[in-house]
Amino acid sequence: MNRHLFEIPERVAVGEFRGAGACVSKAPSRDVLTCQAVTGCHGNRINDMNTRKDGVEFLEKRLSGNASGIRSFAGKFFVGTAVHVAGIIDRVIELAVSLIVISVLVCPLMLVLMIRKLVNGNPVFTSQIITGAGSRPVEIYRFNGIGVPFRDLPLFFGVLSGRLALAGVAIRNWGEREPSLEGAYIGMMKPGVISLWDLRRSSKTAHEGRQAIEWEYTFRKGLVYDLLLMLRAIPMLVFGESKSEASEIFRIMGLDLDNLTMDEAISVIGSHLDAKKQRRIFFVNPDCLNKTVTDREYFEILQSGDFVFPDGIGLIIAGKMLNTPLKENINGTDMLPFLCRMAAARGEKVFLLGGKPGVAEIAAQKISENYGVTVAGTSHGYFDHRSESAAVIEQINASGASILLVAFGAPLQERWIHQHRDALRPLIMMGVGGLLDFYSGNIRRAPRWVREIGFEWVYRIMQEPGRMWRRYVIGNPLFLYRVLKWKILYQR
Ligand code: UDP
Numbered sequence: 001m002n003r004h005l006f007e008i009p010e011r012v013a014v015g016e017f018r019g020a021g022a023c024v025s026k027a028p029s030r031d032v033l034t035c036q037a038v039t040g041c042h043g044n045r046i047n048d049m050n051t052r053k054d055g056v057e058f059l060e061k062r063l064s065g066n067a068s069g070i071r072s073f074a075g076k077f078f079v080g081t082a083v084h085v086a087g088i089i090d091r092v093i094e095l096a097v098s099l100i101v102i103s104v105l106v107c108p109l110m111l112v113l114m115i116r117k118l119v120n121g122n123p124v125f126t127s128q129i130i131t132g133a134g135s136r137p138v139e140i141y142r143f144n145g146i147g148v149p150f151r152d153l154p155l156f157f158g159v160l161s162g163r164l165a166l167a168g169v170a171i172r173n174w175g176e177r178e179p180s181l182e183g184a185y186i187g188m189m190k191p192g193v194i195s196l197w198d199l200r201r202s203s204k205t206a207h208e209g210r211q212a213i214e215w216e217y218t219f220r221k222g223l224v225y226d227l228l229l230m231l232r233a234i235p236m237l238v239f240g241e242s243k244s245e246a247s248e249i250f251r252i253m254g255l256d257l258d259n260l261t262m263d264e265a266i267s268v269i270g271s272h273l274d275a276k277k278q279r280r281i282f283f284v285n286p287d288c289l290n291k292t293v294t295d296r297e298y299f300e301i302l303q304s305g306d307f308v309f310p311d312g313i314g315l316i317i318a319g320k321m322l323n324t325p326l327k328e329n330i331n332g333t334d335m336l337p338f339l340c341r342m343a344a345a346r347g348e349k350v351f352l353l354g355g356k357p358g359v360a361e362i363a364a365q366k367i368s369e370n371y372g373v374t375v376a377g378t379s380h381g382y383f384d385h386r387s388e389s390a391a392v393i394e395q396i397n398a399s400g401a402s403i404l405l406v407a408f409g410a411p412l413q414e415r416w417i418h419q420h421r422d423a424l425r426p427l428i429m430m431g432v433g434g435l436l437d438f439y440s441g442n443i444r445r446a447p448r449w450v451r452e453i454g455f456e457w458v459y460r461i462m463q464e465p466g467r468m469w470r471r472y473v474i475g476n477p478l479f480l481y482r483v484l485k486w487k488i489l490y491q492r
Contacts, residue, residue, distance in 0.1 A: 086223040093227070094166050098159040106153045113143060125154060129174040133190035137174045138163045149237050155193045167226035168192025169214050186214045189221075194233040196220075202236040203452045204316050204329040207262035207338065228449070235453045246325045250310060252318055253289050253486050255302055257310045261328045265309065266338045272306075273348060273402060273427055279306040280417055281430040283331050286314035286479035287471045288410045293482065298411040301418045309335075313454035314476055318483045322491060332405070332432035333445065340371035343403055349374045351396050351426065354381035354407030355436040362440035376401040381408045389420060397425040404429045407436045 113124040125141040132138030140163070141154040158164035164171075169189045178184045196217040200206035206213055250257040260268065272279045282305040292299035302308055310319070311331035319326040343350055350373055352360040360378035368375050377399035379392055396404060404426035406413040413431035421429070437443040446459035457472045 090165075090223050090226070091162075094159050097166060098156040101153065101156045102160065105150075106156060109143065109146075109150060109153060113146075128171075130191060131172045131174050131176070131187055132163055133188065135184075135187045138191075140164065140171070152193065159193060165190045165192040165226075167194045167221075167229045169217060170195035170197040170210070180211070182215045183211055186211070186218060189218060192226075194230055194236075196229060199229065199233050199236060199452060203313075203454060204326055205334070205448075205452055207328060207334055209263065232449055232453050246327050250315075250319060250322075250324045250326060252310075252315070252322060253292065253482060254490075255284070255289070255292065255299065255308065257284065257315075258307045259310070259324070259327050260330065262330060262335065262338055264327075265307070265330055265335065266342050268307070269339065269428055270342055270346070273346065276427060278421070278424075278427050279429070280421060281305065281307045281309070281428065282414055283309045283311040283431065283433070284315070284410075285312040285331075286318075287475050290475050290479055290482070291411055295411060298414065301411070301414050304418065305414070313456070314479055316454070317480065321480075321483055322487055332430060333435045333438055336367070336405075336432075336435060336439065337371055339403070340367060340373040344371055344373040347374075348403055349376035349399065349401040350403045350405065351376050351399050351401035352378045352405050352407070352436060353392065353396065354379075354405075354413070354432075355440070355442070356380060356382065359436050359440045359442050360407075362442075363436040366439055366441075381406075385412075385416060389416070390423075393420055393423050397423075402427045405432045405435065406430065407432045407434065409433055 110124060113122075116122055117124055123144050126144045127139055127141050129137050129139055138158075140158050143151050143154055155164055159166055168191045169186050171191045172187070178187045195214070197206065197210050197213045200213055208216075246259055248259055250259040258265070269279070269281070282302055284302060288298075288302075288311075292302065309330035310316075310326055312329060316326050316329060340350065342348075350367070352364050352367075352375060354360060355363070357380040360380060364375035364378045367373060377395060379395060383389070383392060404417075404424065406417055406429065408416060408431075410431060410433060413433070417424075417429045417431060434443060438445045443463060446456040450456055450459050457468075457476065461468045461472050
């Protein structure tokens with residue numbers, strides 16, 4: 001999967017951009033590149049090409065300090081003043097926050113660690129040389145021998161001295177090679193105690209990869225965006241990196257889930273398409289796992305699936321409870337853009353089955369426009385599953401699709417796939433829940449920042465309270481209780 005926005009020759013060296021250092025610590029304006037274009041999640045191929053061209057032009061303007069594109073003197077003066085004032089406010093906030101954190105948390109902890117040093121000789125700090133603003137080496141300090149997040153508290157000394165920002169690009173070791181233009185540009189920005197990359201990594205939603213996310217951040221950076229980023233980072237303290245190693249299999253309530261990144265999942269699916277092997281792929285969220293307790297047939301169908309991926313913040317919390325950190329939150333809706341791009345590149349066709357009449361057609365149009373994939377056919381999901389399935393299967397097989405997305409909701413979709421697996425010709429068959437409702441625009445999906453802080457379920461309750469409140473308000477605590485019980489009874 002190509003995670004680079006631009007194809008830039010390797011000969012472009014970091015040093016060639018040093019002259020741009022003056023502009024990179026300023027808040028950049030948001031312009032031509034939308035988040036979707038940066039992350040590669042939206043836009044058809046022609047749009048992508050235009051976006052690449054626009055992106056290169058915009059980057060050139062930014063490097064020459066003329067990002068806003070405003071030509072009049074008054075306009076330039078206004079924008080220049082606004083950027084300057086935002087920079088001052090930004091710095092005042094940084095100073096205030098770092099002074100508070102240092103006096104309330106860092107100093108008392110430092111005192112304790114100094115006493116520890118006297119007792120057992122353990123050093124108070126560890127140091128690290130990182131790439132600072134303007135690609136210069138900078139030394140930062142962390143507390144030695146204590147866990148996250150307290151370990152990182154001395155980073156606020158860096159904020160106080162101006163070497164680090166509160167919000168910035170992710171901290172990167174000095175000397176890490178940046179082979180692309182985007183990487184070189186990102187390397188010019190000031191690193192932050194909090195970064196979009198760290199935030200998405202903690203919420204297990206960093207599907208696009210580090211460079212694309214950091215690149216997105218450079219175009220979004222601004223006073224308000226950074227303040228909101230800091231607020232969004234608070235849940236990071238809860239979901240933050242675990243010390244345990246991520247294993248390939250995540251065993252929960254008797255079910256083995258595949259613990260992969262989105263990138264890994266897509267390449268595994270690609271390799272099964274290559275091998276012409278039929279595979280059933282399912283996703284489970286806390287509601288699905290609750291259902292398996294009373295519906296053992298559903299449990300067995302999931303168990304017989306070739307891949308079962310963990311979907312949702314409930315599974316991430318469960319992963320922490322069971323000391324098996326999840327690599328990423330993998331659900332069908334997030335996977336679709338990556339899957340479709342891979343399918344488009346290989347010339348594979350997709351069939352969309354499910355949703356109310358008309359929904360799959362609209363979704364098909366949007367999906368093929370946005371990701372360039374051929375949708376070979378669609379059908380709604382409200383046919384008589386006993387008497388009309390044969391005709392639907394015939395339609396799917398005749399379409400020549402190698403990827404079938406079934407969107408009936410769980411466990412109906414998993415049952416249907418399982419029951420008809422031998423008659424169905426597509427190689428990859430997935431149960432994708434409400435995906436077609438989201439992609440057709442029938443139901444709005446929670447904005448990305450809501451998903452990043454793990455509150456997509458609250459958004460779903462607000463949209464369909466009658467149907468969703470039981471699933472989440474009762475289902476979520478019940479699920480956590482069941483995970484805890486399972487851990488006590490079965491996990492050693
Ligand atoms: N649905 C369907 N056929 C049915 C019942 C449901 O096609 O017989 C569709 C329904 O229109 C909706 C989807 O299945 O688009 C279920 O969405 P939901 O959000 O409940 O699924 P989840 O993601 O929660 O499993």
